[in-house]
Structures are given as structure tokens and as C-alpha cells.
Amino acid sequence: MVSSETDRTNWLDSAIQDAGAAAYVAYGSSADANVRYLTRFRTTDPVVYVHKPGERGLIVVSQMEYERAVRESTAAVVTRADVGFLDCIRAGESRWRATAHVIADMAGGPLLAPSFFPFALARHLESFQPVILDEKGVVERMRAVKTPEEIQWIRGAQHVTEAAMDRGIALIRSSVPKDGLLYRNGAPLTSEAVRTEMHTTLLAHGYRGIDTIVSCGPDTALPHHQGRGPLLEDEPIVIDIFPQDERTGYHADMTRTVVKGEPSPAIREMYDAVRAAKEHAISMLRAGAHGADLHREVVEFFRDRGYESNMRGFTHSLGHGVGLEVHEDPSLGPEGGELCAGNVVTVEPGLYYPGIGGVRLEDMGVVTETGFDRFTQYEERLTV
Amino acid sequence: MVSSETDRTNWLDSAIQDAGAAAYVAYGSSADANVRYLTRFRTTDPVVYVHKPGERGLIVVSQMEYERAVRESTAAVVTRADVGFLDCIRAGESRWRATAHVIADMAGGPLLAPSFFPFALARHLESFQPVILDEKGVVERMRAVKTPEEIQWIRGAQHVTEAAMDRGIALIRSSVPKDGLLYRNGAPLTSEAVRTEMHTTLLAHGYRGIDTIVSCGPDTALPHHQGRGPLLEDEPIVIDIFPQDERTGYHADMTRTVVKGEPSPAIREMYDAVRAAKEHAISMLRAGAHGADLHREVVEFFRDRGYESNMRGFTHSLGHGVGLEVHEDPSLGPEGGELCAGNVVTVEPGLYYPGIGGVRLEDMGVVTETGFDRFTQYEERLTV
Structure with a gap:
């Protein structure tokens, strides 16, 4: 309810x-x-x-x-x-x-x-x-407690966001690697070009893309690095996109990590751990669960697989509310309180290691009495 | 200096x-x-x-x-x-x-x-x-007092803004009037379509269009009406665009009013008065001039031509500073103070009459010791 x-x-x-x-x-x-x-x-x-x-x-x-x-x-x-x-x-x-x-x-x-x-x-x-x-x-x-109308707006925003994500990943998928860089139409494919392609898709649907992250290689080890310049072969590319519906003001928020070429074994392992952590956290989401408990559960989940949650590793909160702001209540972080039905939240575990790179995956949905109604439908595939 | x-x-x-x-x-x-x-x-x-x-x-x-x-x-x-x-x-x-x-x-x-x-x-x-x-x-x-670097950023923003304005007006110019509406490719040309075209142009240059006004007909009598739906033949279309450079955060701001078809005599007269008021105000701009004096001068200028400045007619301030915010110091309004070299301001007289419509023109530039270095180069032509 x-x-x-x-x-x-x-x-x-x-x-x-x-x-x-x-x-x-x-x-x-x-x-x-x-x-x-x-x-x-x-x-x-x-x-x-x-x-x-x-x-x-x-x-x-x-x-x-x-x-x-x-x-x-x-x-x-x-x-x-x-x-x-x-x-x-x-x-x-x-x-x-x-x-x-x-x-x-x-x-x-x-x-x-x-x-x-x-x-x-x-x-x-x-x-x-x-x-x-x-x-x-x-x-x-x-x-923090959304009405059915607000849920409809945010679900709609997520739908358009996935269309934009798909356009961005399509550019990367269709690029041609050469000497470590990705090329498109004979020129290096850049972070800026992927961002513009996604923002143009959003615009055509009445949405505004702001500060979208398309980071690659070493930059992915910094979770909020926006990314710039040529995209690299065999390196993680983190795409984090949180557009706003011009009409209603409501946001969606999603993240995918992809590699064109062959990821390092370390990145492959991180990807598998992050995906499993996300699904584990989502399986525990319901009204009455506590944000802090979910965050701590993921910290322990990563620790069992040998990943820290301090200066490196899982360095941010598990998730956050989404609505008229990209980050709003409730928090799925160390200070997060009890969740209730109608909370729209993201679940976005990530791992970040200087010298290796970063991986983040983020889904969004609404907390219900019995679980989590996930809005995000977009596929997860590391190599494209 | x-x-x-x-x-x-x-x-x-x-x-x-x-x-x-x-x-x-x-x-x-x-x-x-x-x-x-x-x-x-x-x-x-x-x-x-x-x-x-x-x-x-x-x-x-x-x-x-x-x-x-x-x-x-x-x-x-x-x-x-x-x-x-x-x-x-x-x-x-x-x-x-x-x-x-x-x-x-x-x-x-x-x-x-x-x-x-x-x-x-x-x-x-x-x-x-x-x-x-x-x-x-x-x-x-x-x-409010811009450095040469900030002036360069804003001048650059204005340059891109004019390219976007030109795209928007080109859509209107190339449209085909039929039964009072403007058509393009067989469908009505809408406010939304013109806005999206301009925002897409901005995006390709690394700029973000926000809340751009493309209002038409009766809606133009409300200065901040954003506009929606089909654009009309023989009616004023007000385009007010104030994009932000994603990289620097600085804005430009400009307005043009156009008619596809034949404007009413009232709109023609208003257009001529607004254009003359703008040039008159700009001729008085320099370090040492007072914002309030310039505003009052334009109120009197309009009064001499039979236009009010109260509930109807010239209902807003003459202009404002532009920078990291679209509206910032200094004001060219009733409370505006002394201007100094380095102030980047707009001059945007407008006239608004319910039942007739609205006309606004807006140029931007930097106040100097001896005058005004206008950034805006875009043509003024009522009929397109």
C-alpha cells in the first residue's frame, strides 16, 4: 500500500x-x-x-x-x-x-x-x-513515500533511460578496436560522443541528461569521475545515467559496466561479485528492512569474497532514494533507517581499485510490503 | 578595465x-x-x-x-x-x-x-x-564583475546559442501554413519540436538547454509561458533561450520574436517599439550608468509611444546580469544600482497585451568604461 x-x-x-x-x-x-x-x-x-x-x-x-x-x-x-x-x-x-x-x-x-x-x-x-x-x-x-502517480512517472523515466543506455552501449558495441583504442567511422570513439548520443535520445523523449558518467580504464576507479576522451579496448567502461523528466521533474538512475574486448581476470571477478551483491541485496529488500542492515550485508558479502569496503573496494553507499532529486531519502547506507512501501530506491554496489579499475551496476524500483518491484529491465553483460 | x-x-x-x-x-x-x-x-x-x-x-x-x-x-x-x-x-x-x-x-x-x-x-x-x-x-x-576568462566563456555560449536559435527559426521559416497552423513534413510544427531541435543543437556543442521558451499566439502575452502545442500562422512566436555550458557552468541568454505569415498591425508596432527601446537602452549603457535609470528611461520611452508599464505593456525589468546563473547581479530594473566595467548584462524590453500577444527582444554583452560590447550578432526580423 x-x-x-x-x-x-x-x-x-x-x-x-x-x-x-x-x-x-x-x-x-x-x-x-x-x-x-x-x-x-x-x-x-x-x-x-x-x-x-x-x-x-x-x-x-x-x-x-x-x-x-x-x-x-x-x-x-x-x-x-x-x-x-x-x-x-x-x-x-x-x-x-x-x-x-x-x-x-x-x-x-x-x-x-x-x-x-x-x-x-x-x-x-x-x-x-x-x-x-x-x-x-x-x-x-x-x-520519500511515492504515490502511484509518482511511481508511474519514475517508471516512465527508467524506460526512456534504458533506451538511452542502449544507444550508448550500441556505439561501443559497434566500435572497432585498434592499437588499444575504440574507433567509429575512422575516428576514436570518445566518452563525450557516447554521452551526447545518450543525451540526444533523452532529449527526443523530453528528458534531460545531466552530468552523465561515461568513464573508462583508470578513471573508473573514481566512482564519480565523469569520464573524458577516447574509450579504450579491453578496459571497463562505466555508464551511470540519471536523467530528469522535463515535465514532471522526476529522475531515473541506472548504471552498467561494459568492456569492448577482453576484460582482465580481476575485472571479470569484480563484475561477478558486484552483480551477485546487487541480486543479494535486492532479495532482502521489503518494507520493514533497514537501509543500514542492507548496506552492512553487502559489505560482508564483499568481505567474504576478499573485497574491502574502506579506502578501496566498496567505497560508497549501497543505494539511495530517487525522485525529484537523484539522491534523496531513504538511504541504503550506513545511516539508513527502516524502509516502507512506496520508497523508490536504487541498489548500486560497486568495487573500485586504483591500477585495476572500477565496476558498478545499478537497478531501481519500488519497495513493497513483500519485496521489491524492479523497474530496471536492461540486460547485464560485461563484454559487448 | x-x-x-x-x-x-x-x-x-x-x-x-x-x-x-x-x-x-x-x-x-x-x-x-x-x-x-x-x-x-x-x-x-x-x-x-x-x-x-x-x-x-x-x-x-x-x-x-x-x-x-x-x-x-x-x-x-x-x-x-x-x-x-x-x-x-x-x-x-x-x-x-x-x-x-x-x-x-x-x-x-x-x-x-x-x-x-x-x-x-x-x-x-x-x-x-x-x-x-x-x-x-x-x-x-x-x-557580477567578470574576468576576461569568464567573458570569453559567456561570449562562446552566446555564439552557440545563436546557432541553436537559427536552427529553431529555420524550422519555422521552412514550415507551410495551412488553416492557421504551421506544418512540417505534413504534421503540425509544435513548440516542443522547435525546442527539441534547438536543444539538440546545443547538446552537440556541449551546452544544456533548460526551460527554453517557444510560445505562440495568446500564450506570448505571458512573458514566462513556456509554450506548447502547434505553432500558429500570423501570430507572434517568442523564442527565449538561455543555455548553460556544461563544462564551465556559464550561460548565454537571448530572445527573438518572429511571425510566419502576416503580423497584426498592433504586433508590428509593438515590435518596432521594442526594437527601438532596446537600441535606446544599449546606447546609454556604460560604466557609471545606473540600472534603475536605464529601466525608467525605457518605461518613459514606451510611455511616449502609448504603452503602459504596469499590469500590461512593459511588465518586467529591462535586464539582468548573466553568468553562472541566468539571472544574477547587476539588475537593470527599478532597484538596479551603478554598473561597472565587466558586468555582463542582457537588455530585454518586451510588451505584453492579453488579446493581442507579446513581443520581446533580448541582446547580451559586457559593460565597458565607454559603452557596451555586444555579444549578440543575430539578426532581428519579425517576419520569416
Whole structure:
């Protein structure tokens, strides 16, 4: 069972009341995932969001954005002029102070504010009303439990991501090795060319590829190395792609590792261990399992096969939530808590050894009461 | 004369000392323009940045990111373990508290923090050291004065942006009107298709198009309407494109308005007024001019031709700075201050009338001691 929208609004109301606050406040553009989640409004310029228990959340926008906001946002909409912002500016207040002033007037009592609320706004608000830090991250917790609609968006994103992955791997598969490099149409096939091919596929489907990793050879030993230059024969190529749906803002996230040519025995063994670790972790995923336990289980799984989990070997977390952010709650890492149905998570074990290289595989799906509904369908094959 | 890197670091040192602080602190991923500016490090996960006067700025990253950060960042790099973060976590501190703890230890005195510094971090820091709000936005002011290298990046971005604009307009020009719609290859030419064509061009050059506006007909009366669906004959099509260079993070920004077919007399007049307003404003741009004066001048320019600047007509600011953000300092709006050499700004007058439509034109360039070095070379032609 996945929580409904109504359930989650109740979470916010409870958090406000438990904190002894009159309202919850957020501030940001739609690049701020909490703001986008609470408003479903795409905007480059920051908006104020105020939510009082039992009422519909409200955003404050400029006059210029009013009509578009009414059409597009799930929140109620008022203009800056409506709430007295322009009067405050005319009275000589700075923009931050005027914004704080109108928020305090709207709330009429103490405010609950998220971790990433701007310091300038909190500082000015404090001279009008107490500001309480939302230490527990209520909106992050709401975001972590996806609705059926959100699950559909993310599943759709994963589908398109696999089409892009397939285009990228097809370029590598059809390349021609010569003197240690891979060639295509007579020129070296580069990380950049594979990335552009995948991003172009994404674009045609209304998705945006950002910072996609196509790393090769020695660079693969650094998990976040983006990769550049000619791709190499017989060396691991790690492709980690986490595009965003332009329309909904939701992401997918997947990783495959391939070799054109003959992998070293060490890479072959690492690949088999990583694949087995992923399947082992997925077999344990269900509502009630703990992220930290799953991570520790994989650390032990690797240790039994002779791989460390420290400065080398398995150097990152097992996985993470995915939604409006690529990395969001819940964590499948050392600090991860209890999972619940509706959590969309990735499972991405990896092994990294300087001088040998890196291997990572990543699948994504939704946690259910009885297991894990995997979205990722794409094949795993080391040599292409 | 454009300020050198050294000059600008001195600004930061002075701001710290003037505030009576021991260090400047920032926190964020490279999506935070200040963090990216200060570190030149691309990262999805937030980093801590601490700058003490006379010293090189320092970033704190995870062990996994250390090697990449050393290669890529202009800041000095230490790991979380180096600064005691992991010890704080082991001692039971929350991540925010542990982060505040190590920042306070590194600074050894009061901290100067920017407007968008996370409230959670400020709140925890306050129990270790005083936190002073940087009301004047020293890093935003540094960012507003571009170095020759930044100017080169933005000029390059504008060059690619014009190639993309040209592709988009070519689709419209080559379309075939029928029954009020524009057709291409027998199907209606849509806003989405033009956007995808332009984004694909950008991608091939290593640029990312985000939220590009291709609006048509009634939608053009809303300046930020992104546009959707079939494009119309005889109606204004507003194309506003502000891509980001994947490598450097810098943007360009330009707007053109075109009509396939016969524009209404009202749109023709608006187009002529907007173009004349833009050239008038540009003729007044130079170091020492004030953003607010330029904006007011254009309001008056439009008023003399019978156009309002209120709920309808010219409803937004004349222009804005461009750099790591599409909208940054300085403002060419009602609150804009004095301009200086090295400011990269857009000039984008527009007129918007419900029932008639909208027209906007936007050029970009760098303010000099004696005038304005315009980057935008692309033609202005209403009918295509």
C-alpha cells in the first residue's frame, strides 16, 4: 500500500502542530525539490510557500507569474502586491526583510522551516516570529513515500533511460578496436560522443541528461569521475545515467559496466561479485528492512569474497532514494533507517581499485510490503 | 578595465574583516552558483567551503570525491575524516550538527555566511560561533564583475546559442501554413519540436538547454509561458533561450520574436517599439550608468509611444546580469544600482497585451568604461 496525497498532507499538518508552529514555510525556485514538490510549479525565480494546518498551501509570486501559477501550481496563488510586499519595499525594507515581513503576517505565529531555508530569511523572520528548525525533514519524509502517480512517472523515466543506455552501449558495441583504442567511422570513439548520443535520445523523449558518467580504464576507479576522451579496448567502461523528466521533474538512475574486448581476470571477478551483491541485496529488500542492515550485508558479502569496503573496494553507499532529486531519502547506507512501501530506491554496489579499475551496476524500483518491484529491465553483460 | 581574480579575492577578505569575522563559509552542490564560483568544482553532493583572509579557500569533501576534487577544484581540498566529521558522527551528532562543529573548529571565530546558507547549518553553528549574515552579498558582487576568462566563456555560449536559435527559426521559416497552423513534413510544427531541435543543437556543442521558451499566439502575452502545442500562422512566436555550458557552468541568454505569415498591425508596432527601446537602452549603457535609470528611461520611452508599464505593456525589468546563473547581479530594473566595467548584462524590453500577444527582444554583452560590447550578432526580423 502506498500512501495517498491526503495522508501526506496530514504529515505536514502534524509536524506543524507538534512543533507548536502556526505554519510551515519554504522558499526557493523549482530547483529546490521541496518547493517543487509542495507547489508543482516550475519557476526560475524563487517563490514563498506558506502552509497552515487544514488549509491549502499558498504561494506568493510576482504579478508577471500570477496567471501561469494559477494554471500550473497545485497550491493557491497570491501576488506579492496582495500580501503587502510592495508596500514593505516602498517603506524602505530590503527584499529579504520585506519577504520575511509578509511571511510573518501570513503565518500569524511561529514558523516551521526546513534545513535548506535561506539563512537571510530566517534571520529576518526571527525579529517578527520564532522560527523552528524542522530537524526531522517532514517534506523529505513525505517525498520519500511515492504515490502511484509518482511511481508511474519514475517508471516512465527508467524506460526512456534504458533506451538511452542502449544507444550508448550500441556505439561501443559497434566500435572497432585498434592499437588499444575504440574507433567509429575512422575516428576514436570518445566518452563525450557516447554521452551526447545518450543525451540526444533523452532529449527526443523530453528528458534531460545531466552530468552523465561515461568513464573508462583508470578513471573508473573514481566512482564519480565523469569520464573524458577516447574509450579504450579491453578496459571497463562505466555508464551511470540519471536523467530528469522535463515535465514532471522526476529522475531515473541506472548504471552498467561494459568492456569492448577482453576484460582482465580481476575485472571479470569484480563484475561477478558486484552483480551477485546487487541480486543479494535486492532479495532482502521489503518494507520493514533497514537501509543500514542492507548496506552492512553487502559489505560482508564483499568481505567474504576478499573485497574491502574502506579506502578501496566498496567505497560508497549501497543505494539511495530517487525522485525529484537523484539522491534523496531513504538511504541504503550506513545511516539508513527502516524502509516502507512506496520508497523508490536504487541498489548500486560497486568495487573500485586504483591500477585495476572500477565496476558498478545499478537497478531501481519500488519497495513493497513483500519485496521489491524492479523497474530496471536492461540486460547485464560485461563484454559487448 | 576588468577586475582580476586577485582583486576579487581581496573583496572577500575585506568583507570578512569588515564584518569582524574569522572566515567566510558556504555550503552547497555546484548547483549553488556561489559554491561553484568559489570552488570551480562540479558536484551533486554538497561541499563545505571555508575561506580565511589571506589564505586559499578550502573545501571539505567525502573520501570518495577527494582525488577528483584535488584535480578539478581551484580550492584546497580536505576530507571529512581530516577535519573530524566522522568522529563527530561517531559521537552521536546529527549530520547538520557535525558539519557545523567542524566548520566552527576550522574557522576558530565568528563566521560570515551568505543569504542562501542553509538555516539548519546556521542554527547549529550559532551554538559554537556567532554567524553574521552577509547582507551585502560579497560573492554575488564578485560574480557580477567578470574576468576576461569568464567573458570569453559567456561570449562562446552566446555564439552557440545563436546557432541553436537559427536552427529553431529555420524550422519555422521552412514550415507551410495551412488553416492557421504551421506544418512540417505534413504534421503540425509544435513548440516542443522547435525546442527539441534547438536543444539538440546545443547538446552537440556541449551546452544544456533548460526551460527554453517557444510560445505562440495568446500564450506570448505571458512573458514566462513556456509554450506548447502547434505553432500558429500570423501570430507572434517568442523564442527565449538561455543555455548553460556544461563544462564551465556559464550561460548565454537571448530572445527573438518572429511571425510566419502576416503580423497584426498592433504586433508590428509593438515590435518596432521594442526594437527601438532596446537600441535606446544599449546606447546609454556604460560604466557609471545606473540600472534603475536605464529601466525608467525605457518605461518613459514606451510611455511616449502609448504603452503602459504596469499590469500590461512593459511588465518586467529591462535586464539582468548573466553568468553562472541566468539571472544574477547587476539588475537593470527599478532597484538596479551603478554598473561597472565587466558586468555582463542582457537588455530585454518586451510588451505584453492579453488579446493581442507579446513581443520581446533580448541582446547580451559586457559593460565597458565607454559603452557596451555586444555579444549578440543575430539578426532581428519579425517576419520569416
